Amino acid sequence: GAVVSQHPSWVICKSGTSVKIECRSLDFQATTMFWYRQFPKQSLMLMATSNEGSKATYEQGVEKDKFLINHASLTLSTLTVTSAHPEDSSFYICSASGGLGTDTQYFGPGTRLTVL
Amino acid sequence: KQEVTQIPAALSVPEGENLVLNCSFTDSAIYNLQWFRQDPGKGLTSLLLIQSSQREQTSGRLNASLDKSSGRSTLYIAASQPGDSATYLCAVSGGNNRLAFGKGNQVVVIP
Numbered sequence A: 001g002a003v004v005s006q007h008p009s010w011v012i013c014k015s016g017t018s019v020k021i022e023c024r025s026l027d028f029q030a031t032t033m034f035w036y037r038q039f040p041k042q043s044l045m046l047m048a049t050s051n052e053g054s055k056a057t058y059e060q061g062v063e064k065d066k067f068l069i070n071h072a073s074l075t076l077s078t079l080t081v082t083s084a085h086p087e088d089s090s091f092y093i094c095s096a097s098g099g100l101g102t103d104t105q106y107f108g109p110g111t112r113l114t115v116l
Numbered sequence B: 001k002q003e004v005t006q007i008p009a010a011l012s013v014p015e016g017e018n019l020v021l022n023c024s025f026t027d028s029a030i031y032n033l034q035w036f037r038q039d040p041g042k043g044l045t046s047l048l049l050i051q052s053s054q055r056e057q058t059s060g061r062l063n064a065s066l067d068k069s070s071g072r073s074t075l076y077i078a079a080s081q082p083g084d085s086a087t088y089l090c091a092v093s094g095g096n097n098r099l100a101f102g103k104g105n106q107v108v109v110i111p
Helices: none
Strands: A004-007 A010-013 A019-025 A032-038 A045-051 A067-073 A076-081 A090-097 A111-115 B004-007 B010-014 B019-025 B032-038 B044-051 B056-059 B062-067 B072-077 B086-093 B099-101 B105-110
Touching (some): A004 A090, A019 A111, A032 A076, B019 B032, B019 B086, B032 B072, B044 B072
Antiparallel strands (some): A067 A076, B019 B072, B032 B086, B086 B099
């Protein structure tokens, strides 16, 4: 149980385009989902926290108009990187919690984004 | 702001040796501490979770200790195997379900 998937696993796009990443909890309902970004040899940095049906809470320094987060259902959250630039190239990981009686976060396999 | 530091950043050991990975955190008011494993280009696999009231957790060859007052945790991996090669991440929770991660200990076990 407690499986989280991400799609796509990797994506390459041109500078200026937008990219959408999906995060799904497959066998439980996630009241809260988290989005992290990880640069090579760096720690995971929390970008935002989203609760189903409400607006996401962004960490300091994360542009909410650039990284659009939607958590429309208890099993799906999406992160859209708008007008992507090469500096947005990174590994994006989501996690989900809630619905299983604990606050434990279950992590997805990550999405590698490369912006040319 | 919680700061999490992991040392050493990287280490190589011959197969069979025990591994000792260290994690320190600046704010001792934590809810729990977790150790994760991350393989290259992959997501995170939870290894052990220690509640703030606990001193250690064990799972198979893995043992994690927690000294909350001094802001330290240690992950021991007994009799290392090549399959243990990975990056090990330490993360602390402040009770608001937000995790602060260290940069990881990159481990290579040499056959």
